[in-house]
Amino acid sequence: MIKINAAVDQIELSGIRQFDEWVSKIDGVSKLTLGEPNFVTPQHIMDATKRALDQGQTHYEASAGNPELRRATAEYYNEKFELNYRASNVLVTVGATEAIATALKTITAPGDYVLIPVPCYPAYLPLMALQGVKPIFMDTRATNFRVTAALIEETLGQNKDKSIVGFIFNYPTNPTGISYDCAELSAIKDILKMNGIWVMSDEIYCELTYDQPHISMASLYPEGTILIMGLSKSHAMTGWRIGFVLAEERLITAMKKVHQYHVTTAATLSQVAALEAVTNGKQDSVSMRDIYQTRRDRLVTLLKKIGYNLIKPDGTFYLFVQVPEKLKVTSVEFCRKLAIQEKVAVIPGSAFTEFGEGYFRVSFAASDEQLEKVVIALKNIGH
Ligand SMILES: Cc1ncc(COP(=O)(O)O)c(C=O)c1O
CATH class of the missing domain: 3.90.1150.10 (Aspartate Aminotransferase, domain 1)
Structure with missing residues (x-):
């Protein structure tokens, strides 16, 4: 057997x-x-894709993503969230799901520990288990489902014997809908930075915030952030399977290897759709x-x-x-x-x-x- x-x-x-x-x-x-x-x-995205199909755009794309799409994606998020990325900081992935998997595979090793506020979007945990990475749960129930700098500090204090390398963050949060203001995020950044911990910040719901503007972790802690984005939620594009990792070029270069051997590249027509979304679909x-x-x-x-x-x-x-x-x-x-x-x-x-x-x-x-x-x-x- x-x-x-x-x-x-x-x-x-x-x-x-x-x-x-x-x-x-x-x-x-x-x-x-x-x-x-x-x-x-949105119709204009579907129309652009139909035109590309009629023109026979049916071949492999560049592995890290279409160069024009990488450039336009950097610009898109730079404009929206005051970031400072270039094309070389972007990896185009098969949905945010593959972005998360590729990022985790690239920056964690068996035996590492990562902090994760719970309850959480569940997909992170099996991916970590496959990689031999162990979660340290931070129970947010007592703080109205909000993770605080104090909770991170307390958790670090209780786990001094473990090699904690990263923090898995998702906001606006699935399933609670919680988001954070600048003061909260700055305090979280300070404690992470002080302890040399990176953050994988899954901000896929960044464009669906209601009462306050979204502030990206990458604008506060660019050197320590692996930003996970995607078009599934912002552009109702779940079925097209387009996500992005935005991070330091050195990390993107390493992630490109993992991504290439898993999926070669994201689907060409979906990348055409994504380019239309981030150029003519900004609103x-x-x-x-x-x-x-x-x-x-x-x-x-x-x-x-x-x-x-x-x-x-x-x-x-x-x-x-x-x-x-x-x-x-x-x-x-x-x-x-x-x-x-x-x-x-x-x-x-x-x-x-x-x-x-x-x-x-x-x-x-x-x-x-x-x-x-x-x-x-x-x-x-x-x-
Ligand atoms: C927090 C979070 N991250 C990632 C994803 C996956 O997104 P995608 O469909 O782009 O793979 C989801 C989907 O529900 C999600 O809620």
């Missing part, structure tokens, strides 16, 4: 995807499960963000009115809502019952590590009818 690598045997398929697959079997279920914008990619996210904001405000008001505890998200299109304590059920039990009884699907908080237990995540990247339905369903089940 062919043996499977024990490290692969030990990781699990994504809890989000597993739950989504389970609920998809329920007839007529309304899904507010995946982080999938319910908009189609594409604005109208989508405004719609998400209206939905957020409505949903927050309605759910609070029917007695749910939640944190108003600063960004993303997720609400992280507490399972009513009086029901005395786990988040999985709650979500299963909601799906079977009310035909509405949301993701159990435990999919975001055990620190998300007691909560569920609602994606409001969904139609108004779906949002009406989730409020009625939660009202029915919560009482």
Whole structure:
């Protein structure tokens, strides 16, 4: 019998995807499960891609990405977030997912420890496990799901015997929607810098912030930041699979090797679409963000009115809502019952590590009818 690598045997398929697959079997279920914008990619991006296809642009692209796309991507993020990148600081990847995998593979080694605030987007953990890297969880429940410089300092103090090399940061945060202001980020930067710790900053929701401008970690700590970006959320381009790593040229050169041997390059037509997005689609996210904001405000008001505890998200299109304590059920039990009884699907908080237990995540990247339905369903089940 062919043996499977024990490290692969030990990781699990994504809890989000597993739950989504389970609920998809329920007839007529309304899904507010995946982080999938319910908009189609802007028309001008699709038109540019169609033209490229008609011209026969069907060949391999340069490994690190189309040179013009790398240049335009640097400019795009420089303009939006006061950064200082050039084409050579950009790697074009197959979604932010491959950006994260390639970055982790390039800058960590078996036995390294990295700090990670929890609950968190779960994909980081299996990638770390495959690499033999160990997470040190920072429980953010006591600080309203916010990571603070004090929490990092305390965690470092408790783990002096371990070789902590990095900090995995994601904001606006999936699943809580938390984001940070300049003072908070500066304090975090100070403690990381003082301890020689790099930050892999996954800012894929940077254009979906509502009440405050997004400040990139890379603007505060350029030498220590590996910035993860992508077009999946900002341009409703999940299916095109385009992400980016932005970092020091030395790191990008090293990452290019890992990327090349895994995927050669991102798909050529998707890179054409990405170039159109970052050149002529600089404002594409604005109208989508405004719609998400209206939905957020409505949903927050309605759910609070029917007695749910939640944190108003600063960004993303997720609400992280507490399972009513009086029901005395786990988040999985709650979500299963909601799906079977009310035909509405949301993701159990435990999919975001055990620190998300007691909560569920609602994606409001969904139609108004779906949002009406989730409020009625939660009202029915919560009482
Ligand atoms: C925090 C975070 N990072 C990365 C990704 C992956 O994005 P992509 O579809 O570009 O691979 C997601 C997707 O939901 C996410 O929520």
